[in-house]
Amino acid sequence: xxxxxxxxxxxxxxxxxxxxxxxxxxxxxxxxxxxxxxxxxxxxxxxxxxxxxxxxxxxxxxxxxxxxxxxxxxxxxxxxxxxxxxxxxxxxxxxxxxxxxxxxxxxxxxxxxxxxxxxxxxxxxxxxxxxxxxxxxxxxxxxxxxxxxxxxxxxxxxxxxxxxxxxxxxxxxxxxxxxxxxxxxxxxxxxxxxxxxxxxxxxxxxxxxxxxxxxxxxxxxxxxxxxxxxxxxxxxxxxxxxxxxxxxxxxxxxxxxxxxxxxxxxxxxxxxxxxxxxxxxxxxxxxx
Amino acid sequence: xxxxxxxxxxxxxxxxxxxxxxxxxxxxxxxxxxxxxxxxxxxxxxxxxxxxxxxxxxxxxxxxxxxxxxxxxxxxxxxxxxxxxxxxxxxxxxxxxxxxxxxxxxxxxxxxxxxxxxxxxxxxxxxxxxxxxxxxxxxxxxxxxxxxxxxxxxxxxxxxxxxxxxxxxxxxxxxxxxxxxxxxxxxxxxxxxxxxxxxxxxxxxxxxxxxxxxxxxxxxxxxxxxxxxxxxxxxxxxxxxxxxxxxxxxxxxxxxxxxxxxxxxxxxxxxxxxxxxxxxxxxxxxxxxxxxxxx
Numbered sequence: 255x256x257x258x259x260x261x262x263x264x265x266x267x268x269x270x271x272x273x274x275x276x277x278x279x280x281x282x283x284x285x286x287x288x289x290x291x292x293x294x295x296x297x298x299x300x301x302x303x304x305x306x307x308x309x310x311x312x313x314x315x316x317x318x319x320x321x322x323x324x325x326x327x328x329x330x331x332x333x334x335x336x337x338x339x340x341x342x343x344x345x346x347x348x349x350x351x352x353x354x355x356x357x358x359x360x361x362x363x364x365x366x367x368x369x370x371x372x373x374x375x376x377x378x379x380x381x382x383x384x385x386x387x388x389x390x391x392x393x394x395x396x397x398x399x400x401x402x403x404x405x406x407x408x409x410x411x412x413x414x415x416x417x418x419x420x421x422x423x424x425x426x427x428x429x430x431x432x433x434x435x436x437x438x439x440x441x442x443x444x445x446x447x448x449x450x451x452x453x454x455x456x457x458x459x460x461x462x463x464x465x466x467x468x469x470x471x472x473x474x475x476x477x478x479x480x481x482x483x484x485x486x487x488x489x490x491x492x493x494x495x496x497x498x499x500x501x502x503x504x505x506x507x508x509x510x511x512x513x514x515x516x517x518x519x520x521x522x523x524x525x526x527x528x529x530x531x532x533x534x535x536x537x538x539x540x541x542x
Numbered sequence: 543x544x545x546x547x548x549x550x551x552x553x554x555x556x557x558x559x560x561x562x563x564x565x566x567x568x569x570x571x572x573x574x575x576x577x578x579x580x581x582x583x584x585x586x587x588x589x590x591x592x593x594x595x596x597x598x599x600x601x602x603x604x605x606x607x608x609x610x611x612x613x614x615x616x617x618x619x620x621x622x623x624x625x626x627x628x629x630x631x632x633x634x635x636x637x638x639x640x641x642x643x644x645x646x647x648x649x650x651x652x653x654x655x656x657x658x659x660x661x662x663x664x665x666x667x668x669x670x671x672x673x674x675x676x677x678x679x680x681x682x683x684x685x686x687x688x689x690x691x692x693x694x695x696x697x698x699x700x701x702x703x704x705x706x707x708x709x710x711x712x713x714x715x716x717x718x719x720x721x722x723x724x725x726x727x728x729x730x731x732x733x734x735x736x737x738x739x740x741x742x743x744x745x746x747x748x749x750x751x752x753x754x755x756x757x758x759x760x761x762x763x764x765x766x767x768x769x770x771x772x773x774x775x776x777x778x779x780x781x782x783x784x785x786x787x788x789x790x791x792x793x794x795x796x797x798x799x800x801x802x803x804x805x806x807x808x809x810x811x812x813x814x815x816x817x818x819x820x821x822x823x824x825x826x827x828x829x830x831x832x833x834x835x836x837x
Contacts, residue, residue, distance in 0.1 A: 270662070273662045273665065273666050274661075274662040276662075276665075277661045277662045277664075277665045277666075278661065278662075291665065294662075294665040294666050295665065295666050295667075295668075295669035295670060297666070298666035298667065298670065299670065318689070318692055319689055319692060319693065320689070372551050372554075373551070373555070374551075375547060375548050375551040375552070376548075376551030376552050376553075376554055376555035377551075377555055379548055379552055380552060380555060380556070383811065386760070386764040386810055386811065386814045387764075387806070387807045387810050387811070388764075388767055388768045388771050388806045388807070388810055390680075390768055390771070390772065391771060391783075391784075391787055391802070391803045391806055392803065393787075394787050394788070394790060394791030394799050395791075395796070395799055395800070395803075397791065398602070398791065398794070398796065399602065474680045477680070478680055478772055478775075481684070481772075481775050481788075482788070482791050483791070493684060493685065494684055497684050497685050497688045498688075500688075500692075502685065502689065505685050506685075509682055509685075517673055
């Protein structure tokens, strides 16, 4: 079976050489260039999958250790209802509820901080400090308080997402410079008008940054909180029980779903960011 | 805004939190006390209620002084070798954290150097590095532990690998940014000196990436600790701060959970502070102002 390994390595080297060649070329039209820029990482990903498949099958790696991708794919196809139920429990209930509540309250407290400089000076260092702490550890406490169902996971997500949102929004609200604020003042605009017309738009990049960080944190929080006790459904539950039963392909299937959910959530937020903060220098599409 | 202007507000906020905390202790632990009084057939007065709620053995929310007491008991009074000493458990977590952090940083820097110097690597690897940040990596933690156990690797290394995996990404992203931070004029200057790639790297790129490196290191060390703690969950609650959390949640020992949590928090704060001090020291040696370089 060693020829499978050799084949995989050859494919890897071939795709690497192709990538090396592609990245040195410059194409005239923008469309082709963009397609090529997309194709290079895709080719790299495919090469890794082929390498993985070739090595696990060719060297006969036990499937408990690392199942080949084709087997994981098969498992995903076979257990769609289970995966969907887990996804519903963890993502649609716990993650979304916690994310909305956590980001929303972080945003409101940031507005409060903005009104009172005393509160800001008191809360901001604490918020920065708490962001570095292993907040995930509150999961067992939340499970004890809010029960086994999704509410406790949502609570963990709320706590995890609150502080990044607070810190980033406060930072963003001071992003508008003095000239611009003075201009608003010469227009005799109220605090509220300055907020909605100048400061919130200029804070948007910071707020979206927090939203993007939180989209990952929320999923991690919900999954890890499920390790501490759940009803018999949920992604974290499935991962920990199937690991115990040595059904590693099911675990990988669940991870693939989590990865897909995580990246599409992130992608969605990034897409909204692109449409809302189209004016930001990092997003401007220049012709070079 | 100097640091002196912050002390009073911070202290105020902290004391407000403590007051709310104690109010919550009374409020959340009261049902249990009412229940107990009812079963004993007695009326319970308010002052009695308050003092009882502060001293329950398994409170819903332990009071701050109970946690401090428990931490004092398990950190100072217990022998370090004892299984109930938090220093013993903390050390196990810390060693995994540090090992993972060091490996992760080295790997991250190496990969970043590769990405900066090789165009194909930049185009093919970088999108995956960014995409991998959106994946809930911690979810893989239990599997890595179990799988490595099956191969015969157990103890420190599997946990450290999770920390490695987590701390690796912030370092790659930060270092790529940092190594690219010298502007074109500086690179051109190196070119006029006919400096080799190697020399440009050591004399220009590496020094100018330092602020970025340390900013990433702060994130990396904090997330390494989280990785080590989560890595201890599936091992069946043997040792470490994560194991203390899990064991506490199995047996309803709330005070134990909270004291493990506070120990982890203190550990995280100290680690981030050490990296911060190293940051300030290196920048001072390089002749930059420590505050001028927040990336």
